[in-house]
Structures are given as C-alpha cells and as structure tokens.
Amino acid sequence: MASSYKKIVVMGLGYVGLPTAAVLASRGVDVLGVDINTKTIELINKGKIHIEEPDLDVLVQGAVKSGHLRAASAPEKADAFIVSVPTPFKENHEPDLAAIEEVAKAIAPVLQKGNVVVLESTVPVGTTNQLSQWLAALRDDLVFPHQGADKPIDVHIAHSPERVLPGRVLVEIVDNDRVVGGLTPVCSEKAAELYKVFVQGECHLTNAWTAELVKLSENAYRDVNIAFANELSNVSDALGVNVWDVVRLANRHPRVNILNPGPGVGGHCIAVDPWFIVSSAPEQSELIRTARLINDAKPKSVVQKIKDAAKSLKTSNVACLGLSYKADIDDLRESPAVEIVRLLADEKDLNCHVVEPHVDVLPPELENLSNVKLQSLEGALKEARVIVLLVDHAAFRAVDQKQLEEKTVIDTRGFWS
Numbered sequence: 001m002a003s004s005y006k007k008i009v010v011m012g013l014g015y016v017g018l019p020t021a022a023v024l025a026s027r028g029v030d031v032l033g034v035d036i037n038t039k040t041i042e043l044i045n046k047g048k049i050h051i052e053e054p055d056l057d058v059l060v061q062g063a064v065k066s067g068h069l070r071a072a073s074a075p076e077k078a079d080a081f082i083v084s085v086p087t088p089f090k091e092n093h094e095p096d097l098a099a100i101e102e103v104a105k106a107i108a109p110v111l112q113k114g115n116v117v118v119l120e121s122t123v124p125v126g127t128t129n130q131l132s133q134w135l136a137a138l139r140d141d142l143v144f145p146h147q148g149a150d151k152p153i154d155v156h157i158a159h160s161p162e163r164v165l166p167g168r169v170l171v172e173i174v175d176n177d178r179v180v181g182g183l184t185p186v187c188s189e190k191a192a193e194l195y196k197v198f199v200q201g202e203c204h205l206t207n208a209w210t211a212e213l214v215k216l217s218e219n220a221y222r223d224v225n226i227a228f229a230n231e232l233s234n235v236s237d238a239l240g241v242n243v244w245d246v247v248r249l250a251n252r253h254p255r256v257n258i259l260n261p262g263p264g265v266g267g268h269c270i271a272v273d274p275w276f277i278v279s280s281a282p283e284q285s286e287l288i289r290t291a292r293l294i295n296d297a298k299p300k301s302v303v304q305k306i307k308d309a310a311k312s313l314k315t316s317n318v319a320c321l322g323l324s325y326k327a328d329i330d331d332l333r334e335s336p337a338v339e340i341v342r343l344l345a346d347e348k349d350l351n352c353h354v355v356e357p358h359v360d361v362l363p364p365e366l367e368n369l370s371n372v373k374l375q376s377l378e379g380a381l382k383e384a385r386v387i388v389l390l391v392d393h394a395a396f397r398a399v400d401q402k403q404l405e406e407k408t409v410i411d412t413r414g415f416w417s
C-alpha cells in the first residue's frame, strides 16, 4: 500500500532528526529538515553533515543529491511533522521544554487539516498533550485531539520516542521496535502508518502518556543499573577487591547481568531523562533519584584517585585518555571525562595531557585552561606518569602495555584489565 506521506518536515536536525530525515528521504519521501543553526543548514544542503555517525555522511549526501532532502530555517506545509529537538533540564533539574514550545510556534502557521504531528523528543509525562494545547492556542480554526472526542479531529498528535543508540543509529532506527502513543487511538494509527515507511521493527500502539513514561523508564532502568555497578566499584575499592573480577564472575550466574562501572554516566539521555520522572513524581522516585546522585558523584571519586596517585608518585603530569561520553564517538555532551579533566585542572600543580582522537579542539569548558592541552597518544604517554583511561575508544586498545610499565594506571573502564 502506498503511503499517504509524500512530504514530511523534520524539526531539529541533531543526532536523531538528521538520520530520521535522511532515512525518510532515502525511501522517496520529500523531506524538509528544519534547524535553528544556519551553519548546519548550509552544510546539509551541500550534502555534508555536522555530526559523527557511521554511514550517515553517505546517506545524507545521496538524499540531498536526489533532491529528496533539503534543509531550511522555517517549516513549510507538509503531510506530517516530526519533532526531534532537545529537551534538557534547568539548574534545578526541572525539564526545559522551551524548544518544543518554539516548534509549536513555528509549525502552527503551516498546519493544515489532516496533518500528523509526532513528538520524538524525550519528554515528561503530559508533554504531548501540552503540545496539542500550545498548537490549539495558535490555531483556533483547527480541532486538536485534546479538545475532546465530540468533533472530528483536524490535526493528529502522537508521541513516538526515539530509541537509537549513538554509533548504531542507522541500523537501530530501522530495526528497533517503536512505541507509538497517540492522544487518541486514531492519532496512534496515523503516526504508526508514518513509521511504517522505514521501520522494520514492530510498532506497538498505546496512548501518549504511556509512551512518554515508557521512554523515561527505559533510560532510568539503565541509569539505576549503572548506579548499582558504580556503587559496587566503590564497595570493592573500600574492601580491596577488584571490581572487574566481581562483575565478570557474578555474571557467570545464569540470571545475573551486572553492567560496567565507569567514570560516571554521560550523554544527553541517561544522565538527563530520569530527572523527568523525579520532577513529576518526587515522592515515588527515591531509587531513581539516588541512582542519579551515585552516578553524578563518580567523577569526583575518580579525581580523588588521580590526585592521590600523582601525589604518591610526586608527579604533576597526568594523561587523560578520552573525553567523549562513551567509546568511539565524538559526542562530549554531559561527558564525565570532560568533568574529570575540568576538576583536575583546578589543581594548579597538575598538568593534564588530554588525548581524544575524535575531536580536533578542546571543548569550551577546557579550552582556556592553561594546564590542559590536547595531545597525541604517543606524546601524552611519554610525558605523563599517571595514565587515566577515561573512555574505552578502540584507538586505545593498541597501547603497548610495556609503555605503561613503571606508570600508575587508573583504568576507569576496566578496558586494559
């Protein structure tokens, strides 16, 4: 059956919006990607990309060349709108939905009867309904789903959270099952029809509120489990036991699967989304809040270990290997590795030799610090006596263990263990 979605606008061309736009365009849909960043728009229209993600460059290049993908700063009339803009939190861990409200203002003037709007951004429970209200306030000539079932609805609205893993986005965007939660059952069906253009996984229909909590629960589940591993590493350190041995051997039990301790939890999702549950239901989410606090405290304990090691070796040179929030990507958002280097730099008698093969310049938090420099792996290993492995990049696998002899190694990922 031919899809009724001939033209789709994707609002937000980031780690999720751009791959979504490119995959839709590769299936023959006319896609307009909209972003507030003019440099991003210019790059994409030249067939280039601003993020690192396997195979995305080739896909975008082909989609732009075929004429199916364009980028612009404002939306146009279309059959459907996919919203994938950031939803960070404010200082007090309260969600910041300003970008979604801006999207509502941008798309309201071009909405037409029969349109479908799908919110993909991770949001607190109730936000899809809030989006419907924001749109209705700007378009009193159209009927929106929250306005009740007594009139035919003109614009269908649903939430379908993205679930892709950075580094595997183009595979997972097609293969993963999707949860599609409409504000009404018809909204769910219309949105699911849109995803059937490219999704090979199953589309599970539910309501918007459930879909919102499903996504938050997925990331809170992972955060709580990583917090368990991180707490176990603190316990093991205190008791003089090797945590990597504990995790490896415990996982030989058929029903145990402990995750890996690390320097902390980074990225834009797992370190953020659990707070959306805590802020909506603070009394009921003690475990989720505690897990966040345990994971957020991890960088400080790593810094203490590094300071102790430098002091006992009477050295000021520390090599910090990796800055991204996880292996083999260039994404430094909410990265515990960046936080660790920033905290170390407060110690004026320490010099941080940072190695990050995936970036050419230090991030703004580190660029003006006189005792932090970005260096080659070789150079850092030569100059430093304390070697800290912060990210398990494949590029660090090749380090000759002989080079580490007579150095103090702090391997926060158990990578070389």
Ligand code: SAJ
Pocket: 122, 162, 163, 164, 165, 166, 218, 219, 222, 226, 259, 260, 261, 262, 263, 264, 265, 266, 267, 268, 269, 270, 325, 326, 327
């Ligand atoms: N981490 C550990 N120990 C582990 C696993 C991860 O310390 O055993 C750390 C990582 O180093 C990293 C952080 O946790 O700093 C998060 O990494 P991740 O690989 O767990 O997740 P993300 O943030 O890259 O992507 C997640 C995924 N969610 C889940 O696995 C439940 C992805 O499917 C989501 O689409 C994405 O969040 C999102 O956008 O929400």
